[in-house]
Amino acid sequence: MSKQPAFYIGDIPIDGQLILAPMDGLSDASFRWITRKLGSAYSVSEFINTLDYANQKSYEKKRLLYRDGERPFAVQLLDNDAVRMAESAARIEEEFHPDIIDINMGCSAKSVCGRGAGVGTMRDPQLVRDMFRLVTQAVSVPVTAKMRLGWDEVSHNFIELSELVVENGAKLVALHGRTQKNSFNKPARWAPIGELKRRLNVPVIGNGDVNSTADAKRMLEETGCDGVMIGRAAKANPWIFSWRDRGEVSVQEVYQMAHFQLEDMIRLQPERGVMPFRKYLKAYLDPYDLPRPELKALLTSSDPESLLGLMDKTFLSLGAEVDAPEIIDYSEIYR
Ligand SMILES: Cc1cc2nc3c(=O)[nH]c(=O)nc-3n(C[C@H](O)[C@H](O)[C@H](O)COP(=O)(O)O)c2cc1C
Incomplete structure (x- = not known):
């Protein structure tokens, strides 16, 4: 039913x-x-x-x-x-x-x-x-x-x-x-x-x-x-x-979602670059207490490819698997 x-x-x-x-x-x-x-x-x-x-x-x-x-x-x-x-x-x-x-x-x-x-x-x-x-x-x-x-x-x-x-x-x-x-x-x-x-x-x-x-x-x-x-x-x-609650969410889930979000935002508004994504990234990374220089590099990177690379590195170090199967399939195209 x-x-x-x-x-x-x-x-x-x-x-x-x-x-x-x-x-x-x-x-x-x-x-x-x-x-x-x-x-x-x-x-x-x-x-x-x-x-x-x-x-x-x-x-x-x-x-x-x-x-x-x-x-x-x-x-x-x-x-x-x-x-x-x-x-x-x-x-x-x-x-x-x-x-x-x-x-x-x-x-x-x-x-x-x-x-x-x-x-x-x-x-x-x-x-x-x-x-x-x-x-x-x-x-x-x-x-x-x-x-x-x-x-x-x-x-x-x-x-x-x-x-x-x-x-x-x-x-x-x-x-x-x-x-x-x-x-x-x-x-x-x-x-x-x-x-x-x-x-x-x-x-x-x-x-x-x-x-x-x-x-x-x-x-x-x-x-x-x-x-x-x-x-x-x-x-x-x-x-x-x-x-x-946030404490129940795995690093893998955060990684996959953040990755999708950055790519999707760039797809949607390439002219705005990575800037609008930074506020979310900062919030997603907050619980991990990253060393300041690492966080600064992530939050000041302005090229999408380099940022994705830095994110891969950070999330790998936190225990995520970069090539693991998607936990949630977010892919759907716009009308
Ligand atoms: C940055 C920001 C932008 C907002 N923009 C809108 C908006 O466009 N339309 C709206 O109805 N409320 C807007 N709000 C108010 C929120 O919808 C919500 O009513 C408010 O944040 C209280 O809920 P919260 O305590 O869960 O944040 C905005 C709030 C924030 C913080």
């Missing part, structure tokens, strides 16, 4: 309760693919700023690239203009065929929320209503929301705004248990996630400070939420989506 989905987004079944959180500069196509192979239940793109998308002819389409095997795939939109967002949503649906459109109500970067986008939308219920009404009219796929608790401590309006977005067609709400003012500093609060779950009749995803499988389990148990989004902790441990 096949397993029941964990929850549905509209009529899309979602298998699994752990999901990679969208992260600008981190949840790119390669990393999302890896996390999906390791168990993340669906994918959300880095935010697409529809101000840029609407106005720049050469908009970075790479941010919208995904593999078919990544489905369900959500494109996340960010803007402070509901009409422009809805028009962009329709174009994106036509050109890129995502399964879901997600609306960003959480980005706390000053340049974003200062103009009333991201968490800035949480100060403007009329804008939120218009965004959800117009975007759901413009596309045929389910629309979801990702928000924070509110702007600051005296304006926790996540319940009323969640109810508003659901009234206007949203099929899921992901809640990050912080305010704009908290940015990323204060610990995330989970009790509001439970409060929201009890109020809404669509799935609720909890988010914030899930750093281990025990945290994920505790968030699910304490709040009753339908799924858990994991952001920063996934950078060092994408295996968390297989319900495995």
Whole structure:
């Protein structure tokens, strides 16, 4: 008998309760693919700023690239203009065929929320209503929301705004248990996630400070939420989506995955070189306490071939086998 989905987004079944959180500069196509192979239940793109998308002819389409095997795939939109967002949503649906459109109500970067986008939308219920009404009219796929608790401590309006977005067609709400003012500093609060779950009749995803499988389990148990989004902790441990903590992952697995990721990132964005990969490599190597000069050489190497060579050497010295059969076959071409 096949397993029941964990929850549905509209009529899309979602298998699994752990999901990679969208992260600008981190949840790119390669990393999302890896996390999906390791168990993340669906994918959300880095935010697409529809101000840029609407106005720049050469908009970075790479941010919208995904593999078919990544489905369900959500494109996340960010803007402070509901009409422009809805028009962009329709174009994106036509050109890129995502399964879901997600609306960003959480980005706390000053340049974003200062103009009333991201968490800035949480100060403007009329804008939120218009965004959800117009975007759901413009596309045929389910629309979801990702928000924070509110702007600051005296304006926790996540319940009323969640109810508003659901009234206007949203099929899921992901809640990050912080305010704009908290940015990323204060610990995330989970009790509001439970409060929201009890109020809404669509799935609720909890988010914030899930750093281990025990945290994920505790968030699910304490709040009753339908799924858990994991952001920063996934950078060092994408295996968390297989319900495995970093200490349980072998050097061989780390080696094979890092190798695939570097090659895939270069394939996808050759013009950017190895730079964007370094932040992951640093996180993957952190537990091994490498001698400083060795680590420095790895993290400053700028030629993909030389870096792969250095990685082979390091991982061999840590006990990996360079020619061993693949533990996970990550290979799948882009559409
Ligand atoms: C570098 C970085 C980039 C982010 N970019 C996005 C984004 O594009 N869209 C979004 O909704 N949230 C974004 N976030 C917020 C995360 O999705 C998540 O809500 C937050 O990191 C809290 O989860 P965590 O404690 O598991 O990291 C970003 C966070 C980080 C650290």
